[in-house]
Amino acid sequence: MTAAINYIHTRTLVENSRSVAESQELMVQLEGLLSNITDAETGQRGFLLTLDESYLDPYESSASLVHSDLRKLEELLHENETPLGRLPDLNRAVQAKLDELRETIDLAKDGDREAALVIVQSDVGKRLMDEIRTILGSMQETEAEDVRKRLLETEQSFQSAVASAVLSTLVGVALLGFVFYLALRNIRQEQAATAEMTAQRELYLTTLASIGDAVISTNAEGDVVFLNTVAESLTGWTTADASGRPLTEVFRIINETTRATVENPALRAIREGVIVGLANHTLLITRDGQEVAIDDSAAPIRDDAGEVIGSVLVFRDISSHKFSVRRLEASEARMRSMLNSALDGIISIDHRGNVIEFNKSAEKMFGYTRDEVLGNEMANFIVPPSLRGRHRDGLERYLKTGVGPVLDQRLELTAVRRDGEEFPVEISITRIETVGPPLFTGYVRDITQTKFAEQQRQESERRFRMLVEQIQDYAIFMMDPEGRATSWNVGVRRLLGYEEDEFIGLRVFKAAFTPEDLETGIDEAELRQAATEGRGGDDRWKLRKDGSRFWASGITTALHDEDGNLLGFMKVMRDQTDRKRLEDELRKIAADLSEADRRKTEFLATLGHELRNPLAPIRTGLEVMKLARDEPETIEEVRLTMERQTHQMMRLIDDLLDVSRITRGKLELRRSMVLVGDVVGSAVEAARPFVNDAQHELTVELPEEPIEMYGDPHRLAQVFSNLLNNAAKYTPVGGHIWLTVRRLDDDVVISVRDNGLGIPAEMQESIFEMFTQIDRPHEFGHTGLGIGLTLVKRLIALHGGTIEVKSDGPDHGSEFTVRLPVMTESAATSVLLEDPPSGNPPLKVLVVDDNEAAASMLSMVVSMLGNEVRIAHDGSQAVQVASQFRPEVILMDLGMPNMNGFEAAREIRKQEWGKTMVLAALTGWGQDEDRRRSREAGFDHHFVKPAEPAELQRLFAAVSRN
Incomplete structure (x- = not known):
C-alpha cells in the first residue's frame, strides 16, 4: 500500500516537473514572438525613414520567424485549453500587424512614401501592437498561475511521500530517495522560474515608477x-x-x-x-x-x-495647469473692464523720471523702502544697468515728440532687485493726464514663477506625449552608477549606431555627448541630477558612432534599491532632428510673414497720412475762396497753394500706378535718343522746390562732352528727381547734395550723394524693397510711401541698367549710383525690347523655388509672357520634373532644402538631356562670389530677386532666337 502511495506521489512530482518545464518553454516562446515582431517593425521604420533596402533584411528575417513562432506556440498549447483559446486572437492580431508593415513597405517602394508615413503616424500600428502585448501578457500570466499551482501540488506530494516513506521497506527508502531527487530538481526549477518572475516583476515595478x-x-x-x-x-x-x-x-x-x-x-x-x-x-x-x-x-x-x-x-x-488657465481668464476679464490693469507693484514717476509713488508691493518686490526711492530717479533702482540708457532715451523722445510705443501696452521686461538679482516682470505703463508736465504710472508684476511653471508644464507634456505615443522610436538602455551601459535595445542601433557587443560596457555619455558639452561637464551634471533628484533631462545635439550629429530629447531616471542605494540609471532617448529643423524653419517663416504684415500696415497708415496732407489745405483753400471773393491777391495765393498740393497728390498717385504697371508688366517706355544732360536738368527742375524748402545746397557736375543714350526721357527724369527728393527728405536743413554724371566705357554713371541721415548697414540690402523706409525724426516732415526707390530700381532695370547704394551708416550720408548703357538707336532697338517678341514659339519653362508663393507668382508672369510653365519646390524635385518636362529654360532658386540649386544644376548638367538647357539662377544672393559659384555650377545667367519682367523678356527672346 505504501509503495502504491509513493508511486502516485512520485508520478505527480514527475508530471508537475514536466508541466513547469513546458510552461517555462512557452513563456520563452511568447517573449521570442514579441521580440521578432518588434524587430520587424524596426526594420520597416528604418526603411521608411531612409529608403535604404538594407533595412528590409532584418524585416524579412524577423517576419519569417514570426510565422514559425506561431506554429511552435500551437504545438506547445495543443493540450492547454485556456491559453490555446487566445491563440486565434493572437494569430489575427499578428497577421494584421504584418499586413500593416507590408502595406507601408510596398507603398514606399512604389514611390508613395508620404502615404506610408500617414499610416505609420495613425494609431493603427500602435493599436495592433498594444493588442498583441495584451494577449501575450494574458497568456504569460495564465502560465505563471499554472506554475504556482504546480508548485503547491509538488510541495503537498512531497510531504505525503515523506510521511509514507517512514513506514515503507528498504525498497520504499530507495524509491523515496528517487522521489526526493526528482522533487529537489523540480524545486530548483521552480525556484529558477520564481526568480525569473521576480526579476520581471521588479522591471515592471521600475517601469511603473518611472x-x-x-x-x-x-x-x-x-x-x-x-x-x-x-x-x-x-x-x-x-x-x-x-x-x-x-x-x-x-x-x-x-x-x-x-x-x-x-x-x-x-x-x-x-x-x-x-x-x-x-x-x-x-x-x-x-x-x-x-x-x-x-x-x-x-x-x-x-x-x-x-x-x-x-x-x-x-x-x-493638473493643479498648476488649472491655476494658469484661471489666472489668464481673470487677467482677460480685468482687461475688458479696465483700460489699465493694475498688477502687484505700483510705481509713479514725473517727467524727469523721479519716483513720486512706490507702494508696499513694490517695496517687497524690489527690496527698497518708499522713503529711500521717493524723489530719486527710478532707473537707478529697478532698471538693469544695461537698459538704463534706452529707458532715458525713450522718456526724452516722448517728451519731445509725444511718441511713446511702450505706453498702454503689456510688456515683458527685465528688472533688478536691491541685491542685484535680475528677474522678469510684466509691466503696463500709462500716462496720468494732469495740468503741466506729464506723469506716468507703471503697474508691475513679478512673473518669475509663472514663466518657470509654464516652461515646466510644457516640458512635462512634451515628454509625456513622446513616451506614450512614440515609445517604439526610443533608444532605451540601462547604465551602472558609473554610466557604463548594461543593456541594449534596437533603438540604440538606430539612434547611436552601436551593436550590442559594442555598446555593453561603453561609457555612453562620454561617447554620445558633443565635445563642447563634455568640456562644460554637462554629461556628468545630468547623471548627478538624476541621482539626487530622481531624474534628469536634456534636449541637445548628440553624436552617433560615425560622428554625425542628431538632435536628441531624453530622460535619465535613477534606479534605487529598497534601502535607497543607487543601482544605476535608465536612459530613454529619441531622435528629434527633423522636428528641430522644422521648428527653426517655422520660426523663420513666421518672422518673414510678420515683417511683411508690418510693412503693409505701415504703408497703409502712411498712405492715408500722405493723401490727407494735401487734402487738408485744398479743403481749407476752398473755404477761404468763398470768404475772399473780392480779394484777388488772397484768391491767387490760395490757388497757388491748392495747385501745389494737387500736384503733390498726383505725384503720389502716379507713383502708385507706375509700381502697379511695372509689377503687372504693363508699363510702356517711349524711347528716343536723348541727352543725359537734358534728363538731369529736368530732374533738377522737378526736385528744386523740395531742395529749396529744406535750404539745401545742390551741386551738379556734368561732363564737358554731351552724352547721348536711347531711353524714355520722362521716366529717366522721374528716376533722378526721385533720388534727389529722397536725398532732400533724409538730409537735415542746410545740408549738401551732389549730383555727378560721368562716362565710363560704354556706360553713363550718375550718382546722387548727400550728407544726411545715412542708411544702417542691415537695411542696405532691403532698401529697394516695397514699403521699406528708414526711421527718422518726425520734425523732418512727411515720410513718403516707401515705394520711390522700388520704382527707381525697376525703371532703371527696364532701361537695362543697375543701381547701387553705399553708406557708412547713420549720420554719414548716402550715395546712390545709377549705371545705364550708352547705345545707338539701331543697337538699342535690337537689344532692348518693350514687348515680348512676336512670332516666337512658346518656351517650356521650369520655375524652381522652395517659397511656394514666390514660385506661384513668378510662374504666372512667365505664363503671361506666352510660355508653358512647370513648378518644383526643391532641387531633387527639379531634377525629376526636368527629366520628364524637358524645359528649354530653368529659373532656379539657390538656397533650398533637400538639394540646393548648385547641386541640382550640376546633376542636370550631367544628364544628356540637360546639356543644352538654359539655366538661370534666380536668387537673393548677388555678390561677385555668388555669381562665380553659380557659373561654376553650370548656370548660364544669374538674376537677383525680384525678377524683373524686362530681364525675363530679354532672356526668353534670346533663347527663342537661338
Missing part, C-alpha cells in the same frame, strides 16, 4: 493592489498602507463645482469591462484632507478567459 503619471491597480473586488511612487505622493498613501483597502478609501474624488462624490472610474471599468475616459472638474481628496485637481482614466484587467480580474487607474495632478 512613468510620470500616477498609477493604481486593483483586484476584481476593487481593493488596492499597487501604487507607484507618483500615486503615493499624490494620495498620501503608501502601497503597504493601502494594499487590501477599498479603492474608494484610498482614491477619494469629488466634483470640483458641486462637491458631490464622483463615481470611481476604476470601479466602473471593473463593472462594465470597458475603458473609462478622462473625467473633468475632478478633485482628489488626499489622505491628509488636501484637495488636488486631477484628470483620470481607467481600464479593466482581464485573464486568459476574458474575465475581469481587476483594473488599472491612471491619473495626474
Whole structure:
C-alpha cells in the first residue's frame, strides 16, 4: 500500500516537473514572438525613414520567424485549453500587424512614401501592437498561475511521500530517495522560474515608477493592489498602507463645482469591462484632507478567459495647469473692464523720471523702502544697468515728440532687485493726464514663477506625449552608477549606431555627448541630477558612432534599491532632428510673414497720412475762396497753394500706378535718343522746390562732352528727381547734395550723394524693397510711401541698367549710383525690347523655388509672357520634373532644402538631356562670389530677386532666337 502511495506521489512530482518545464518553454516562446515582431517593425521604420533596402533584411528575417513562432506556440498549447483559446486572437492580431508593415513597405517602394508615413503616424500600428502585448501578457500570466499551482501540488506530494516513506521497506527508502531527487530538481526549477518572475516583476515595478503619471491597480473586488511612487505622493498613501483597502478609501474624488462624490472610474471599468475616459472638474481628496485637481482614466484587467480580474487607474495632478488657465481668464476679464490693469507693484514717476509713488508691493518686490526711492530717479533702482540708457532715451523722445510705443501696452521686461538679482516682470505703463508736465504710472508684476511653471508644464507634456505615443522610436538602455551601459535595445542601433557587443560596457555619455558639452561637464551634471533628484533631462545635439550629429530629447531616471542605494540609471532617448529643423524653419517663416504684415500696415497708415496732407489745405483753400471773393491777391495765393498740393497728390498717385504697371508688366517706355544732360536738368527742375524748402545746397557736375543714350526721357527724369527728393527728405536743413554724371566705357554713371541721415548697414540690402523706409525724426516732415526707390530700381532695370547704394551708416550720408548703357538707336532697338517678341514659339519653362508663393507668382508672369510653365519646390524635385518636362529654360532658386540649386544644376548638367538647357539662377544672393559659384555650377545667367519682367523678356527672346 505504501509503495502504491509513493508511486502516485512520485508520478505527480514527475508530471508537475514536466508541466513547469513546458510552461517555462512557452513563456520563452511568447517573449521570442514579441521580440521578432518588434524587430520587424524596426526594420520597416528604418526603411521608411531612409529608403535604404538594407533595412528590409532584418524585416524579412524577423517576419519569417514570426510565422514559425506561431506554429511552435500551437504545438506547445495543443493540450492547454485556456491559453490555446487566445491563440486565434493572437494569430489575427499578428497577421494584421504584418499586413500593416507590408502595406507601408510596398507603398514606399512604389514611390508613395508620404502615404506610408500617414499610416505609420495613425494609431493603427500602435493599436495592433498594444493588442498583441495584451494577449501575450494574458497568456504569460495564465502560465505563471499554472506554475504556482504546480508548485503547491509538488510541495503537498512531497510531504505525503515523506510521511509514507517512514513506514515503507528498504525498497520504499530507495524509491523515496528517487522521489526526493526528482522533487529537489523540480524545486530548483521552480525556484529558477520564481526568480525569473521576480526579476520581471521588479522591471515592471521600475517601469511603473518611472512613468510620470500616477498609477493604481486593483483586484476584481476593487481593493488596492499597487501604487507607484507618483500615486503615493499624490494620495498620501503608501502601497503597504493601502494594499487590501477599498479603492474608494484610498482614491477619494469629488466634483470640483458641486462637491458631490464622483463615481470611481476604476470601479466602473471593473463593472462594465470597458475603458473609462478622462473625467473633468475632478478633485482628489488626499489622505491628509488636501484637495488636488486631477484628470483620470481607467481600464479593466482581464485573464486568459476574458474575465475581469481587476483594473488599472491612471491619473495626474493638473493643479498648476488649472491655476494658469484661471489666472489668464481673470487677467482677460480685468482687461475688458479696465483700460489699465493694475498688477502687484505700483510705481509713479514725473517727467524727469523721479519716483513720486512706490507702494508696499513694490517695496517687497524690489527690496527698497518708499522713503529711500521717493524723489530719486527710478532707473537707478529697478532698471538693469544695461537698459538704463534706452529707458532715458525713450522718456526724452516722448517728451519731445509725444511718441511713446511702450505706453498702454503689456510688456515683458527685465528688472533688478536691491541685491542685484535680475528677474522678469510684466509691466503696463500709462500716462496720468494732469495740468503741466506729464506723469506716468507703471503697474508691475513679478512673473518669475509663472514663466518657470509654464516652461515646466510644457516640458512635462512634451515628454509625456513622446513616451506614450512614440515609445517604439526610443533608444532605451540601462547604465551602472558609473554610466557604463548594461543593456541594449534596437533603438540604440538606430539612434547611436552601436551593436550590442559594442555598446555593453561603453561609457555612453562620454561617447554620445558633443565635445563642447563634455568640456562644460554637462554629461556628468545630468547623471548627478538624476541621482539626487530622481531624474534628469536634456534636449541637445548628440553624436552617433560615425560622428554625425542628431538632435536628441531624453530622460535619465535613477534606479534605487529598497534601502535607497543607487543601482544605476535608465536612459530613454529619441531622435528629434527633423522636428528641430522644422521648428527653426517655422520660426523663420513666421518672422518673414510678420515683417511683411508690418510693412503693409505701415504703408497703409502712411498712405492715408500722405493723401490727407494735401487734402487738408485744398479743403481749407476752398473755404477761404468763398470768404475772399473780392480779394484777388488772397484768391491767387490760395490757388497757388491748392495747385501745389494737387500736384503733390498726383505725384503720389502716379507713383502708385507706375509700381502697379511695372509689377503687372504693363508699363510702356517711349524711347528716343536723348541727352543725359537734358534728363538731369529736368530732374533738377522737378526736385528744386523740395531742395529749396529744406535750404539745401545742390551741386551738379556734368561732363564737358554731351552724352547721348536711347531711353524714355520722362521716366529717366522721374528716376533722378526721385533720388534727389529722397536725398532732400533724409538730409537735415542746410545740408549738401551732389549730383555727378560721368562716362565710363560704354556706360553713363550718375550718382546722387548727400550728407544726411545715412542708411544702417542691415537695411542696405532691403532698401529697394516695397514699403521699406528708414526711421527718422518726425520734425523732418512727411515720410513718403516707401515705394520711390522700388520704382527707381525697376525703371532703371527696364532701361537695362543697375543701381547701387553705399553708406557708412547713420549720420554719414548716402550715395546712390545709377549705371545705364550708352547705345545707338539701331543697337538699342535690337537689344532692348518693350514687348515680348512676336512670332516666337512658346518656351517650356521650369520655375524652381522652395517659397511656394514666390514660385506661384513668378510662374504666372512667365505664363503671361506666352510660355508653358512647370513648378518644383526643391532641387531633387527639379531634377525629376526636368527629366520628364524637358524645359528649354530653368529659373532656379539657390538656397533650398533637400538639394540646393548648385547641386541640382550640376546633376542636370550631367544628364544628356540637360546639356543644352538654359539655366538661370534666380536668387537673393548677388555678390561677385555668388555669381562665380553659380557659373561654376553650370548656370548660364544669374538674376537677383525680384525678377524683373524686362530681364525675363530679354532672356526668353534670346533663347527663342537661338
